[in-house]
Amino acid sequence: MQEHSIDLLKRVGVGEVSVAVETASGRLQRLLGKNLALEKVSRTINMLADRKIFTRGFFMLGFPTETEEEMRSTISFAHASRLHLALFFTPNPFRNTGLYDMFAKAGKLPKDTRTIDYEYYGSPFNASEVPDGKYRWLYRWAYYGFYFNPLRALRIARDRPSVADIPLRAYKLLRNVASFRRLRETSS
Numbered sequence: 066m067q068e069h070s071i072d073l074l075k076r077v078g079v080g081e082v083s084v085a086v087e088t089a090s091g092r093l094q095r096l097l098g099k100n101l102a103l104e105k106v107s108r109t110i111n112m113l114a115d116r117k118i119f120t121r122g123f124f125m126l127g128f129p130t131e132t133e134e135e136m137r138s139t140i141s142f143a144h145a146s147r148l149h150l151a152l153f154f155t156p157n158p159f160r161n162t163g164l165y166d167m168f169a170k171a172g173k174l175p176k177d178t179r180t181i182d183y184e185y186y187g188s189p190f191n192a193s194e195v196p197d198g199k200y201r202w203l204y205r206w207a208y209y210g211f212y213f214n215p216l217r218a219l220r221i222a223r224d225r226p227s228v229a230d231i232p233l234r235a236y237k238l239l240r241n242v243a244s245f246r247r248l249r250e251t252s253s
Contacts, residue, residue: 068112075116080226082113085123089142090135093128096167107146114147117224121150126204128156129171131193133203140207144214149221153207156192157183168192 074082086106087099094100113120124143126136143151158168159180168174173192175182191200211217 071109071112071116071118075118079118081119081121083121083123084110084148086139086142087123087125088128088131088135089139090131093131093135096128096130098163103142107142110146110148114149114220114224119149119224119226120147121152122146122148124151124153124207125156126153126207127191127193127195127200129168129173129192131195133195133199136193136195136200136203140203140210143207144210147220149217149224151207151211153204155184155204158192159183 084106086101086103087097088094089103110120110122122143124139126139140153143153156164156168157180158165158174165174171192173190175190175192178190191197193200195203
């Protein structure tokens with residue numbers, strides 16, 4: 066995302082943005098068809114933070130074939146970022162999805178579970194190459210290491226949009242939409 070675009074978002078009153086990073090592993094990104102440029106994502110997160118736009122990141126831990134090193138790199142990326150919030154999810158192999166095929170190919174489809182048994186936070190199974198105990202420890206560390214950062218806590222408190230901001234943001238957005246329409250009508 067270019068700086069100009071982020072300035073426009075701020076100007077029209079955008080107060081929150083979500084970024085779906087999923088994994089910091091290039092190998093897993095290719096398997097998922099994601100192919101993010103992590104340096105570009107970091108720059109975008111930094112530009113959003115500079116403008117005090119509240120930013121959350123979405124990550125997944127426990128992909129089939131994921132190694133401890135890959136899991137740690139995802140956690141480190143989140144911890145080092147200027148994100149306000151990070152949510153760490155567990156991948157779930159819903160039928161008829163690429164993720165289901167990935168689980169099947171790795172021989173990691175859980176036996177005797179139904180999709181109703183799946184959870185996004187703390188799965189009933191571990192599909193990664195990491196032993197279960199270590200996986201649970203890393204999953205907890207992802208959250209603890211992210212949120213027990215005093216500077217992050219201060220930024221969250223400083224930048225968090227409040228409910229009182231909503232009417233002002235709605236007014237700015239409507240005003241900008243109206244200005245855009247008038248501009249478009251006069252240029253036609």
